[in-house]
Amino acid sequence: MREKFAGAQIALHWLTFLLVVTAYATIELRGFAARGSWQGYALIITHFSAGATILVLMIARLFLRTRHRSPPIIPAAPRWQTGVAHLTHTLIYALFISLPILGLSSRYLKGREWWLFGISMPVAAEPNFDLADWLIDWHETLAPLGYWLIGLHAVAALFHHYLLKDNTLLRMMPARRRDR
Numbered sequence: 001m002r003e004k005f006a007g008a009q010i011a012l013h014w015l016t017f018l019l020v021v022t023a024y025a026t027i028e029l030r031g032f033a034a035r036g037s038w039q040g041y042a043l044i045i046t047h048f049s050a051g052a053t054i055l056v057l058m059i060a061r062l063f064l065r066t067r068h069r070s071p072p073i074i075p076a077a078p079r080w081q082t083g084v085a086h087l088t089h090t091l092i093y094a095l096f097i098s099l100p101i102l103g104l105s106s107r108y109l110k111g112r113e114w115w116l117f118g119i120s121m122p123v124a125a126e127p128n129f130d131l132a133d134w135l136i137d138w139h140e141t142l143a144p145l146g147y148w149l150i151g152l153h154a155v156a157a158l159f160h161h162y163l164l165k166d167n168t169l170l171r172m173m174p175a176r177r178r179d180r
Contacts, residue, residue: 023051045116061093071171077168109127109129111125
């Protein structure tokens, strides 16, 4: 049995991480750009584009999970830790699939021009401002949960690596030349 996740799983994990950092950073930094400025537009287009890409990557990651078994944790973790890990991963997947869907759907329903990767996207022929506002409210309400889930995920990986001294973190690290 493999000691690490499949190469594609590792690559998508770290690419998703970079895009999540980008999505959160662009929203946190938007307050520094003047409203209506090119910098503000660049930040929001980057936010939308990162979110759309995260959605695609999360779906790809779910597909890969069905194709590849997770390598075992050595030494084996207690059942309660495995249960908490599964719950946390389920919440991470649910959050980073639902956030882009909520955000992109809201943009579509606003009926105003918006862009992904600098390309103009379609808009609803008849805007539904109430539904768009409701969706973006949920997007903004759920988004801070990502900080907590990512933090818990990172702390757990470091806890396993440095205190429990198991291979949990190493299973998701990119291969070094001599690992191949």
